Amino acid sequence: MNFFVHQNIVIHNLKIDGITNSSVCQIGSAGMIKPLSQMYNTGGFTEPAPPAGPLPETSSEEFIPLVPLVSPSR
Template structure:
């Protein structure tokens, strides 16, 4: 048996701060009967290739090339049974 809900809302927001929203985020205020997903991808900058490598990516690659220190080496432990 299906139930119908009728909701009257009055929402007042004085201050709203959102830390971050990604492509798969859902931001909702109040009640929603159905949330339909929508995804649009536009090349508004007319880019034709990948972005150049950032300095952070270069630094991370250089860090990964250095051998691990003795405190970073993990030895697998075996069970006592």
């Protein structure tokens, strides 16, 4: 017996609070999800990274995010 699934998914807002190495975010249906987690050291690093330094100083009192953000809609 054959089943045909036609989906129409509209997402207006999706908020993800946290991501880990084994996170799965599924939208819609799937027959089976096979978990797979792979970590690679592609840079050939042999020790932990040094601690992060201070944020760069700005010339004004206005907060400037490090990532460009759009204005929230009301």
